Amino acid sequence: MAGSIATxxxxxxxxxxxxxxxxxxxxxxxxxxxxxEATAEAEIRRGAELLGMPTGPADRAIADLGIADLLPRxxxxxxxxxxxxxxxxxxxxxxxxxxxLDEPTRGMDAAHRAALARIVAERRTRGLAAVxxxxxxxxxxxxxxxxxxxxxxxxxxxxxxxQA
Numbered sequence: 001m002a003g004s005i006a007t008x009x010x011x012x013x014x015x016x017x018x019x020x021x022x023x024x025x026x027x028x029x030x031x032x033x034x035x036x037e038a039t040a041e042a043e044i045r046r047g048a049e050l051l052g053m054p055t056g057p058a059d060r061a062i063a064d065l066g067i068a069d070l071l072p073r074x075x076x077x078x079x080x081x082x083x084x085x086x087x088x089x090x091x092x093x094x095x096x097x098x099x100x101l102d103e104p105t106r107g108m109d110a111a112h113r114a115a116l117a118r119i120v121a122e123r124r125t126r127g128l129a130a131v132x133x134x135x136x137x138x139x140x141x142x143x144x145x146x147x148x149x150x151x152x153x154x155x156x157x158x159x160x161x162x163q164a
Contacts, residue, residue: 057092
């Protein structure tokens, strides 16, 4: 496959993955494998700290995802859904232009799925492009403005009506 990845700041296409940050962030299907810090708070704040970025986006992600109570805990001691939320907060902490989420609602209850959909939708209005791979159709309807489906190796596209 061919294509390009660009933001208003720069073309990311030929850059190695580690140089695409902060514009592009990926939260993989099993973010527990990428959580390396001793506390959830360190995990969330470390990327922005390394890049010399402000703490505001991290603070907002923590509040929006309702994870303040998880901050002192070790990421491996968290449930699957809690790890997902910590990893998403870490991605949002660098205020990316493009956010890639692979099965982000795994292990989340309905309230947390709804909150995540609101967060993605709200950030889209401020310029975030979110690409989400999910089997969670209700989440896709709540978070997306377009859906690509794959069925028997055929790709279909559908633009969704704005949520009321």
